[in-house]
Each structure stands twice: as C-alpha cells, then as structure tokens.
Amino acid sequence: MENKTTALQYSGEKNYDSDFCGSIPLHQINLIQPHGLLLVLDKSLHIRQVSENISDLLDLAPEAILEQPLASFLPETELKDLQLKLSREQRLELEQVDIPFSLTFGTEDNSQVFTATVHPEADQILIEMEPAQRENDKSFLSFFQQIKYITSHIKQAEGTEAIAQVVADEFKQFTGFDRVLVYRFDPLWNGTVIGQAKTEDMSDLLGLRFPASDVPKQARDLYFKNPYRLIPARDYEPVRLYPILNPITRRFTDLTSCNLRSVASVHLEYMGNMGISASMSVPLILEGKLWGLISCHHKTPKYPSYQERTAMELLSTIAAVRLGSYEKEQLATMQAHKRGQYATMMEQLFTQDFFSEALLHGKPNLVELLSLDGAAVVYEGNVQTVGKTPPVQKIKELASWLRRNSSDKTYVTNSLPQAYPNSKDYKDEASGLLAIPINPDQGEYIMCFRGEVLQTVNWSGNPDQAIRKEPDGKSYHPRNSFALYQQTVQLTSLPWRQEEVEAAEALRSAVLSKIIREKY
Template sequence: MENKASALHIGGEKNYDSDFCGSIPLHQINLIQPHGLLLVLDKTLHIRQVSENSTELLGVTPESLLERPLADFVPEGELQDLVQKLNREHESEQDQVDIPFSISFRTADSPKVFTATVHPEQDQILIEMEPAQRENDKSFLAFFQQIKYITSRIKQADHTEAIAQIVADEFKHFTGFDRVLVYRFDPTWNGTVIGQAKTADMSDLMGLRFPASDVPKQARDLYFKNPYRLIPARDYEPVRLHPILNPITRRFTDLTSCNLRSVAGVHLEYMANMGISSSMSVPLILEGKLWGLISCHHKTPKNPSYQERTAMELLSTIAAVRLGAYEREQRAVVQANMRGQHASVLEQIFNQEFFAEALLHGQPNLMALLSLDGAAILYEGTVQTVGKTPAVQKIKELASWLRRNSSDKTYVTHSLPLAYPNSKEYKNEASGLLALAINPDQGEYILCFRGEVLQTVNWSGNPDQAIRMEPDGKSYHPRNSFALYQQTVQLTSLPWQPEELEAAEALRSAVLSKIIREKY
C-alpha cells in the first residue's frame, strides 16, 4: 500500500461532510433502481404514479396503470389483507412502520408474484415491488437454526471489537459477499473499521479510518428510515417516475422510506473506484443514535433475497443490542470506580478549611479523579498548581482569554492550541483543558490540564482529498485512492470522557456551595 504522512489535527482540514456532500437531496431525486418498481396510490387505493419500468416487470405500460384501482390487478383476498393491515396501522398511535407483503399482480399474462413493502404516509401509500425470488436454497428450519447460531455467537462476545469481528465473519458466511466491514463512527462522523471478513483478493481495510464525507449527514439520517441500503448492480440505468410530478403532492415524490431509491452518481463512482459492483449496508443504531454500519461489498452484481435482507436487518438489531449492553456495562464500571474517589474528594472539600488544598493535595485529589497531568486553581488573587502546568503568568493569560471567550460555566477541549494559539508553546502541559468557572468575572477558575498525546491515524486515502472538485466549483468526484494514508495528530490530548465531565461539574457545584456557605 501507498504510505504517505502528514502532521495535521484529526479529521483533516476540510469539512466535506457538510460543505459539499451533505447538500445533495438524496430523497427527492425522483428516480429508482431497476430491480423493482414503485406504485404511488392515493387513499382510495387508485394508482396515481408508477415507475417507468412497469412494462418490463409487469408487461403493462405506465399509462395503462394510472388512475386505475389496485383492485383491478390484485386478488380480492390479498387486497382485503392489505386494507386490514393499513387500517390497523392507521389506528396505531405509534410511528408508522413499513408493511412487508406478498402481491400477485394480474395482467393480461399470468399473474406475477412480487415481494412488496408498503409505506403508508399521510396523503399517499407507496408500494415497492420486487419480483419474488425462489427461496428454496434453505428450508425454514435450516434458516432459523443459522440465525439462532449467529445470534448466540454475538451474545457470547465480551467486548466491542469481538462483537464486530463475529458480525463480519457471520455476515460474510451467511450472505456470500466478498467483503464485510463493521465500522464505528467517531464524534465527528469519521468511521473506523473494527471488524472485517473478506476473500483473499479484496483489499485489506481493517483498522483504517474513512472520512465523514463517505457517509454524509443526509445519508446517515436516511438510515433511520431505511433498515438497509442495497445497490445490486452499480452500472444500472435509473428509472424515472411517471408522471414526473406526483399528482397527489404536486411535487417530486419523497423517496425517503424507499429501499429502491436511486443512488447519487458520485456514490456509484465511489463504488467503481473501490472496485466493487454491488453493496449493501445495514445501520447499527444504539439508544436512538447511529453508532456505525455493517457494509457489504461484492465484485460482481449481487441481489440478496428478501429473506436474507430481513435476516441481516434482524441480526444488525441483535448486534446493536449487544454492543449497547457492553458499552453500558463499561460505563457502569467506570462510574463505579470513580464514585468512591469522587465521594472522598467531596468530603475533603467540605471538611478542610481551604478547598484548593483539598482538590490539589488531598488523597485522592483532582489529579487522580480526572486523570490529569496538572491542575491550577485561581482564587482570590492567588494561583496554586500541582503536576505539570504552564507557567503562572501563562495560566493568568489563559484565564483572561477564558473570561473573554467563554460564557459557559464549564469549558472543555482536547485541542486547546487550535482554539487558543498562544497555548502552543505549552502544548506538552496543556493541549487538553477542562476549565471550571468559580467566578469568571474575577478570573477565578479551576483549570485541569492534559498534555499533548501524539497519535498516528491510518486513513483509507487522504481525508483532505476525499473529493475532487470540477472547475465549476459545484460538481465533484469521490477520491480514487483508498491506499493507506498516515496522519500524525498533533496538539491534542486524550479526550475527556462523559463520566469525567459529570464528576467535574459536581465538584464545581460543591466548591461554589462551600464558598457561598462560608461567605454568607
């Protein structure tokens, strides 16, 4: 692999995620992929819009379908079943959900059987239809046993990376994709591969980081509406809807909920640059947040059956539950370890005459509780320090900067030199800062410091070349290199954990309580 290096702050210098890639209206492109067709019905179940590939898949032109009731094409028993499901969905107080269905669509020829997904919406009903695939490769019992086995393996894994690797291994074995990746998003939406299973001829992406623009914001948001994203064949011809404007809404049909929704050309180009012809991705959603993705790649066209896709959706949910349980367990362990120290520090604050003495030199103290390299307390005209800190004059200047630039009670950063360039000269002592305001108008703070920690981040391609702009400044192309690119991350400390910030805020409240009690 190509190996280049640069010294930059983490994440690259350019925010393609929001600046460019995040501006494409993916849900309003009025195009679908050709492996299925789309019907748009009004509330009376009359067909008002249809994809133009109805001739190929149904043997009926779009014009022959428009304005006709669905009852002209679907057996009465199936139609009544659909109506009952729609009525139950309408009566439910829960958010509307997609309804899986099987439809026998009658035309002049013999009936054609489709696997359908029905999306009930406020003013219309969208029905996605795909030709039913033969599911005779696995009996129901064998299929169920395989799902149960995979579920058991996922539940037995005892840490995040182990869960991710089992998911990658089992998804590859179950689906036959050439490569399966499990990657996790960081707070700025870059994704790191933490699990991988692949054939020998696929490139190795384990441990590499992908920039946020690879899965930009509006694409991430759509994962809350779609259980998966499938592209069976990269070189497809998009299919338009007929008529172009939706007669019900009088605008482009919102395809947010549709799995058949066509893909932005830049993503198809991205797939070509990766050397894959088909892909499928399934979200990992933990506690209502997008935690990561299971991404499947294949060198040739591949269209998993509805049965397989449903199983992947189920397994991703099980994996997300296990990941969430493990992370909650880890947080509980950290909180339990901190709780005893935190209680002791609070006790010392109230029992000793000077809170600064308790925080800086007690046993345990602020350094131990928050894993600091140094700390300083500015109070009543004095500066007291412990551990590795900037010089006293520099600490006073930092407090003045905080007073002018921070209106929050607590200021936190793991890259102070980027926010306050004057601090670069003491990056070894204070690349990370947690500042707790006591009386900011008087420049009184509790300052917690962490020194610089150099990191090497292995990117899949240069993150600052994630896109290539055309001369018009509007059109762009994805990067064509996924080779290893090493970035040396400077001017940053270890990140502050949520549990540490909670403990620090509790200490701040305790200090203010003691001061008020003594003065008033």
C-alpha cells in the same frame, strides 16, 4: 491496491461533513433501480403512477394501467388481505408502518408472484415489488437455526471491537458478500472500520477512517427511514416513474421510504473506484442515534433475497443492542468508580482546612478523579500545583487570559494552543485545559491539565480530496484512491468526556460552598 503513506501534521479535528454532499435531495431523485417496480396508489387503491419497467417485467404498458383499480391486477383474496391490513394501520394510527406482502400481480394472461413492501402514507400508498425468489435451498427451520446461532455468537462477544468482529465474520458467512465492514461514527461523523471479514483478494480496510463526506447527512438521515440500502448491480440503468410528476402530490414522488430508490451517480462512481459492483449497508442504531454501519461489498452483481435482507435487519438490531449493552456496562462501572472517588474527595474537602490541599494532595486527588497530568489552584494571589504543570508564571498569564476571554462557566478544550497560541511553549503539560472558575473576575481558577498526545489517524485515502469538483462548481466526483493516508494530530490532548465536565462543575459548587462557609 497499493498503500502509500503520506504524513500530514495538523492540530485539531477538521470537519469533513460536506454541506455540499449533504444538501443533495436523495429522496426526490424520482428514479428507481430496475430489480423491482414501484406503484403509487391513491387512497381508493387506484394506480396513479408506475415505474416504466413494468413493461419489462409484466409486458404491460405504463399508460395502460394508470387510473385502474388495483383490484384489476390482484386475486381477490390478496386484495382483501391488503385492505384489511391497511385499514388496521389507519385505525390504530400507526405511523409509516411498512407492510410486507406476497402479491400475485398482473393479468389473467400474464401474472407473476412478487415480494412486496407496502408503504402507507398520508395522501398515497407506495408499493415496491420485486420478483419473488425461490427459497427452497433453506427450510424455515434451518434458516431460523442459523439466525439463532449467529445471535448467540454476537451476545457472547465482550468488547466493542470484539462484537464488531463477530458481526463482520457472521455476516460474511451468512450472506456470502466478498467483504463486510463494521464501522463506527465519531462525533464529526467520520467512520472508522472496527470489524472486517473479507476474501483474500479484497483490500484490507480494518482500522482505516473514512471521511464524513462518504456518508453525508442526507444519506445518514435516510437510515432512519429505510432498514437498509441495497445496490445489487452498480451498472444498472435507472428507471423513471410514469408520469414524471406524481398526480396526487403534483411534484416528484418522495422516495424516502423506498428501498428501490435509485442512488446518486456520484455514489455509483465511488463504488467503481472502490472496485465493487454490489453493496448493501444496514445501520447500527443505538438509543435513537446512528452509531455506525454494517457495510457489505461484492466484486460482482449480487441479489440477496428478501429473506436474507430481513434477517440482516434483525441481526443488525441485535448487534446494536449488544453494543449498546456493553458500552452501558462499561460506562456504569466507570461512573460507579468515579462516584466513589468523588464522595471521598467531598469528605476531604469539608474536613480539611484548605480546599486546595484536599483537591491537590488528598487521597484521591483531582488528578486521579479527572485523569489529569497535572492541576493548579490559582487563589488569593497564590498558585499551588500538583503533577506536570506549566511554570507558575505561565499559569498566572493563563489565568489572566481566561479572565479576559472566558465567561464564568467552566472552560474546556483539548487543543489549548489553538485558542491561546502562547501555550505552545508548554504543550507537553497543557495541550488540554479544563478551567473551573472560582472567582473569574479576579482571575481565580482551578486548572486541570492534560499534556499533548500525538495521534496518527489512518485514513482510507486523502480526506481533503474526498470530493473533486468540476470547473463549473456543480458537478463533482468522489475520490479514486483508498490507499492508506496518515495524518498526525498535534497540539491536542485526550478529549474530555461529558461526565468529567459534569464532575468538575459539581466540584465547583462544593468548592464555592466551602469558601462561603469559611468566610461567613
């Protein structure tokens, strides 16, 4: 795939998290993929709904097994084991626990061994079944050793990108997918590829950003219900449930918990545009939040075994723990350093005669504490500065604008020219502003400045063309280009971290305390 570079200049971050894509009820599609079958049971374990492909897999007509007890199709020992586990889940009041099973399903004349996942729900029980694959190519011991080996590699990696690259390399080696990507979501849910392992003939996506509409909100939410999303063959024919309406709920069956759930046709088109026939993705969830995804692509149909999928679930959890641990370590180190600086500044603040001297010229000063380019104190008609700042008159005008347009809370922006166009004249000094109010009614502030930082964002395709709607306004298509598309972000500074804003607000309290002590 040939990459073409197009430059687009804009200020600020555009939100590509499409409300249109995010509103599609993916869990109520009422269709499944054909590599397995689905049973819907009532609480008495009678079959009330079934996927129509049971006739292909077991030569049983869907209508022939409806209203029949599950006991008619399972060996007694397996049925008792299932009943025991279901009663245990109910007794312990465990919520939505998926139960893995090996089930021999069918009649005396025609039965088959399936790998099954049982989803107990409030009013019904869903059973997903896939024909069991032979796993004799790997003994349990060799499989366990392989998982242990991969785990040790992940745990030894240092740095977010380094961990992501190890995960990509090991997943590709373990699964045999043609390409494995690890990408991280930003605050606007765009995903940037930070780790990649691929065959030579697959396109290079490392470092590229994918718009949030590629994984819309509905799809992101489902990752908390499903441990993975697998599409083994893009050109499959979806299978309907019989009857169409669930007799228990009298509406479409909620397939939120089902891995067999069919996917939206637009996503299959997306895969085709990407040149892949099979995909599997597992989430990276850190502290209850979706941090990123491990996404696997294959040019031809691919059916990873239940054993492999379970291992991928486990490894993704281990990777998420390692990523979270590393980022916590980095944050703790940075916070400890900042706390030391802050404590020294507080000592200076209360031992020096003028608070502005402590803030602007102490060791450390405000510029060092908050990683600024410059700072100013507007107080009692005077303007004092340090570092790179706008001219004094411009600072006074900015203070007047803040007095008219902001509340008595700390004002934070990393794109001041968007909010205050007059500041474009000094974007190099103050594209970012954190303004700490001292006496906002009088236009008195501590101003923290960050200059413009030009950022080139490498998108995988034009994000403004991620969705192409038909003239009817209802049908739509995904983009068909994943070539490099560059955007230059102007009139913005580096973003303000939450801990920096919190430090600034704590500083405000100390300054006000100092002023009150001096005056009274």
